[in-house]
Amino acid sequence: MADLKLADEANHSNDPGPTAVPILECREVSAGYGSVRVVRDVSFSLQAGSVLAILGPNGAGKSTLMNTLAGLLPRKGGDVVVEGKELRSGRPGEANRRGLVLVPDDRALFTSMTVRENLSIAKRSGGLSVDAAMEMFPALAKRIKVNAGSLSGGEQQMLAVARALTQNPRVLLIDEMSMGLAPVIVEELLPIVRRIADETNAVVVLVEQHVQLALEVADEALVIVHGGVRLSGSARELAKNPELLEQAYLGEAV
């Protein structure tokens, strides 16, 4: 099956020009568990302020790729380069210090601590202050004294993203933000991702099952099937080609 690369027409206006060093480069990255390779030769390059949507069916390897980028899993091949410097494989502390911040699909909040405590404990120098993070999420600001475990699913997700922003991310990795959330909540949350990229100039890599909503906020998209990139291109072009997306998901030749 030939991979398809759509025209590289990014829909963001903050193109830094051809000489800028990419914030994140993934060069033929492979990953997996034990001797099993579940992600194969994934490559992409992202400039400051851009959003990449990683799409694909269940079990395709999307979370494995995210965890590998965050250093939680060792790579089985390839290079990850952050702002021009290689990142060592399987070093989550180093990845975090270099600005890769993962919002995991289980959100990993301290449920018996308040919203404010969850944010204060994560805060890093250079990251958004608790108050600035709350400005991004006014609905959560009203719940700042509430324990994270008592928040709604949408509020918990806001807190997980707000917490990441207090850590000064250069690369924000958001794995299935919409997991378990009603579509109406997802429609509110995803535009915030766009705002984060635009206002902080961080790169956002978003794994998302709500394909059309993700394509509305992303600049670029990859469809991963069976661990390999099946389709890639500008989010705007992919959004205009739902049949192509469907074929890619089904693993048909496109």
Ligand SMILES: Nc1ncnc2c1ncn2[C@@H]1O[C@H](COP(=O)(O)OP(=O)(O)OP(=O)(O)O)[C@@H](O)[C@H]1O
């Ligand atoms: N800890 C693990 N040990 C061994 N295999 C795993 C582990 N986690 C995931 N896998 C396998 O790796 C493959 C890719 O899983 P992964 O969770 O990365 O897919 P995904 O695209 O994120 O899917 P989903 O959308 O369902 O989360 C699957 O076959 C899965 O069973």
